[in-house]
Amino acid sequence: MDNTVVSTGTEEKTWGGGNKPLKASYGKMMMWFFIVSDALTFSGFLAAYGFSRFKFIDSWPIADEVFTHVPFFHGNYPMIYVAFMTFVLIMSSVTMVLAVDAGHQMKKAKVTFYMFLTIIGGLIFVGSQAWEWATFIKGDYGAIQTKGGNILQFVDTDGKRVALRDFAVIDDHKERVQDERKRGLWFTSEGTLPTYTVSEVLNGLEANKDVLVRTQIINEEGEKTVLSREESLRQIKENGIMVVEGANLHVNEYGSPLFADFFFFITGFHGFHVFSGVVINIIIFFNVIIGTYERRKNYEMVEKVGLYWHFVDLVWVFVFTFFYLV
Amino acid sequence: MADHAHKLEILRGLIKFKSNTQKIWGVLILLTIVTAVEVILGIYKPEALMAPFLGMKILNWIFIILTIVKAYYITWDFMHMRDETKSLRRVVVWTAVFLICYLIFILLLEGGYVFDVYEEGFVKTDF
Numbered sequence: 001m002d003n004t005v006v007s008t009g010t011e012e013k014t015w016g017g018g019n020k021p022l023k024a025s026y027g028k029m030m031m032w033f034f035i036v037s038d039a040l041t042f043s044g045f046l047a048a049y050g051f052s053r054f055k056f057i058d059s060w061p062i063a064d065e066v067f068t069h070v071p072f073f074h075g076n077y078p079m080i081y082v083a084f085m086t087f088v089l090i091m092s093s094v095t096m097v098l099a100v101d102a103g104h105q106m107k108k109a110k111v112t113f114y115m116f117l118t119i120i121g122g123l124i125f126v127g128s129q130a131w132e133w134a135t136f137i138k139g140d141y142g143a144i145q146t147k148g149g150n151i152l153q154f155v156d157t158d159g160k161r162v163a164l165r166d167f168a169v170i171d172d173h174k175e176r177v178q179d180e181r182k183r184g185l186w187f188t189s190e191g192t193l194p195t196y197t198v199s200e201v202l203n204g205l206e207a208n209k210d211v212l213v214r215t216q217i218i219n220e221e222g223e224k225t226v227l228s229r230e231e232s233l234r235q236i237k238e239n240g241i242m243v244v245e246g247a248n249l250h251v252n253e254y255g256s257p258l259f260a261d262f263f264f265f266i267t268g269f270h271g272f273h274v275f276s277g278v279v280i281n282i283i284i285f286f287n288v289i290i291g292t293y294e295r296r297k298n299y300e301m302v303e304k305v306g307l308y309w310h311f312v313d314l315v316w317v318f319v320f321t322f323f324y325l326v
Numbered sequence: 327m328a329d330h331a332h333k334l335e336i337l338r339g340l341i342k343f344k345s346n347t348q349k350i351w352g353v354l355i356l357l358t359i360v361t362a363v364e365v366i367l368g369i370y371k372p373e374a375l376m377a378p379f380l381g382m383k384i385l386n387w388i389f390i391i392l393t394i395v396k397a398y399y400i401t402w403d404f405m406h407m408r409d410e411t412k413s414l415r416r417v418v419v420w421t422a423v424f425l426i427c428y429l430i431f432i433l434l435l436e437g438g439y440v441f442d443v444y445e446e447g448f449v450k451t452d453f
Contacts, residue, residue: 090361097350
């Protein structure tokens with residue numbers, strides 16, 4: 001390889017370019033600098049989340065009550081699935097370091113195997129993330145939004161959540177249908193209508209004496225405030241204007257719409273990083289198989305993508321804490 | 327890459343590993359324990375840890391400290407920061423830590439201020 005480089009005779013001197021004070025290759029150093037800038041992007045998002053949360057500190061949704069589902073199981077399991085996802089990502093980080101380590105020892109078969117496991121781990125994580133999103137978007141209990149944009153949820157007398165489907169009285173003579181072009185309404189559009197109308201929910205609330213309204217406000221015990229029976233009826237009657245099921249960028253049955261916006265934005269941006277990490281890993285995986293690095297006589301490329309992959313894990317550790325734990 | 331040397335001790339030399347592979351598994355066990363502690367605390371939320379301390383619940387401080395511990399081991403052992411030169415380590419870590427601390431400080435202070443305006447001021451509109 002030395003034959004291709006024109007020797008200037010200054011390599012040994014400090015300013016001749018032959019000096020490597022950081023003892024790292026160009027590629028590795030640039031990967032580190034990219035990681036610093038990307039870390040600042042993510043911390044910008046997380047700090048913005050913190051800002052909004054401090055702004056609405058007395059009415060922010062409680063994450064334990066939002067993320068309670070586990071695929072294939074019914075019931076209430078707060079955090080279990082996110083903990084599993086965290087573990088999967090840490091595990092795939094471990095297989096990545098093992099691949100890098102095997103690369104240092106020039107063991108091609110081992111690098112291939114560990115890279116493969118890393119890719120599988122990444123795919124499981126992205127899949128889980130997609131499932132999390134789908135569950136979050138679909139929603140669970142449903143809620144009523146007030147004129148002021150607050151969310152009113154429903155609980156029974158023991159404080160357990162009650163879903164709209166459990167008490168709303170269906171009105172068979174409902175005439176409101178979704179505005180669509182095929183119904184002759186041009187130049188106007190609206191999203192899918194909720195399953196129930198506000199009046200159906202109100203009728204259900206009047207018929208079920210043990211259903212109460214829960215507001216967004218967090219009381220001194222750190223729980224959401226539950227209104228009295230009269231106050232519940234009054235709030236829905238006077239202020240309720242919209243039924244909300246699930247979450248999107250405009251409305252959010254779990255509480256403040258900002259919570260959903262940040263959820264989509266931060267976990268989405270992170271998920272995109274994982275996805276691109278998987279794609280890069282796949283490219284490197286095939287390069288390992290066809291022996292590119294074997295011929296190059298070093299596996300530093302695996303180390304560089306490894307740095308990126310660990311960074312994705314590092315970010316998730318923070319997202320996990322600030323979105324799901326704190 | 328044959329001369330690639332790894333520092334094989336963690337926790338300031340409390341635990342020493344025989345090989346790099348062994349160290350990786352050791353760090354995995356440590357990270358798993360920390361995550362498990364976080365999840366258990368998050369599910370049970372012990373009453374004693376709910377008291378406020380420096381503007382936040384003690385439990386939240388514990389979560390943040392444990393997260394930084396995890397971040398340290400991921401960076402130092404998985405990303406091999408332990409084996410890099412001191413100057414590279416400082417260029418990366420000090421820059422990021424300084425800027426992030428500053429950003430968090432100004433944004434959280436501002437968020438708290440806006441909350442106070444809502445709470446005590448006469449602002450009725452949402453901005």
